């Protein structure tokens with residue numbers, strides 16, 4: 001593998017570099033088009049996420065956030081450009097990157113008739129966990145999202161907020177270095193949202209890199225180290241929330257986001 005520039009002018013070799021010296025995400029000139037679509041879902045899209053950073057990708061519906069996350073997690077085939085996660089290609093056959101990455105998808109990926117613990121066992125086995133280690137990870141992750149007391153209940157009996165928390169717990173099973181969350185708190189009350197954010201803050205303190213999308217812009221402003229704004233598949237703004245606002249003169253991220261999107265969009 002080649003050299004990946006983390007700091008301009010200071011390339012590091014992927015083969016020998018410790019994970020923490022590599023960009024968590026390095027995307028260059030991605031172009032992605034769905035079959036039958038005239039407009040590109042991603043249009044020369046580039047961004048870099050530093051290890052240990054909390055990066056928020058914001059944009060209106062249809063801007064391209066989920067498409068980028070799908071590429072990042074190797075869920076769709078990359079058409080053009082380059083993309084590396086800690087120096088590794090997301091869809092490399094050795095699946096090494098899968099051990100570095102945890103995904104909390106927008107759509108709940110849970111089996112309703114199974115209990116929370118059974119769901120976790122299933123997902124844990126998919127990423128190669130087994131035996132006592134798997135049991136310990138399940139206990140830890142259910143406790144982390146305050147579901148340990150109801151782990152033996154079928155998911156069909158859970159509230160929406162509990163399902164969201166279980167979705168997060170499943171993404172934490174492999175102790176990922178990069179946690180990717182696509183609208184992790186959509187449609188849940190402030191209490192469950194708070195719980196999820198507390199857990200994410202804890203993970204960040206431990207060095208986990210967090211990449212997330214949200215429509216809760218006030219929270220993104222408070223939580224993220226840096227924010228990128230995507231519009232019609234292009235990254236149109238990027239920076240620390242405070243400097244973005246200072247630079248643009250906007251009073252909030254909502255206002256800033258609206259200055260970047262075409263009037264035909266709905267938010």
Ligand SMILES: Nc1ncnc2c1ncn2[C@@H]1O[C@H](COP(=O)(O)OP(=O)(O)OP(=O)(O)O)[C@@H](O)[C@H]1O
Pocket residue numbers: 034035037040041059060061062063064065066067068
């Ligand atoms: N499977 C698909 N087939 C065809 N077009 C798609 C598909 N998935 C997404 N698109 C289109 O690609 C563009 C980007 O969609 P994407 O889901 O990445 O946006 P998003 O920013 O995640 O939106 P949201 O905030 O609503 O989740 C949109 O124009 C969308 O209609």
